[in-house]
Amino acid sequence: MRRSIFMLAVLAGLCAGPSRAAPSEADRTAIQAVIRQQLDAFQADDATRAFALASPGIRRQFGDPETFLALVRQGYPMVYRPRETHFGALDEEDGRIVQKVAFVGPDGVLVTALYMMEREPDGSWRIAGCVIARAPSESA
Template identity: 45%
Template sequence: MKTGLLRLLAGAAMIAMAANTVHAQSPDESAAQDIVTRQLEAFLAGDFDEAYSYASPGIRKLFPSLEQFMSMVRTGYLPVLRPGNYAFGRMENLADGRLVWEVLIQGPGGEDYTAVYFMERQGDGSWKVDGVSLRRGAAGMT
């Protein structure tokens, strides 16, 4: 195994051990996690229209065209665009009803990153990605 992958798995294990209790995911949590997975898989497949479809209305307002959205992703979120491996870490319910997921990502060069996904529930009950904060290192190691 590559050293980066081992660090990524070690970081995921640290997150799991740090949790005080383990709980089954609610249907909302599962649905939000599924959207993050679908967006990452769409990026990997080169289906940028689909990846853009998972962006919240707020993100679409900031980046009103697919070209603007992809320019932003290519310049600031390359590990999200081309993840080598990824694993879900901690999740938190925010007071405003949004969910936050930590996603541990191995970037295309083997470096470890933590992508923090802010998920927003839509009027129809679906979830959309409302922002991503990316930092180097696996969670618990930064």
């Protein structure tokens, strides 16, 4: 149920938001730092720090850090405890800044995460959603 709510919040976020300029190298560096900080917070089971890196809309949706961390732990083990993490392209898609991240999850399965990013009024970046898709399987 909570995963469904999370996906609805992400989809609503994809449809909202004004058009943005193409991301700069400074944006790329700042965005990747925010995502790394959240991944580090997950590794430390620091719900408060991980939750603080989410956008205001995500924080409103989940209400408190513990609920947010429980959802990530249960529904997103590849993000919660990745074996490997590799940053990919940073793009502007449909008016949103999207950072692609490849994860090898604890089960050894490769997935791609699309992190929707939101610039706050103070210029900082926050994570406004994350959608996971399995990487295409290789044919023999």
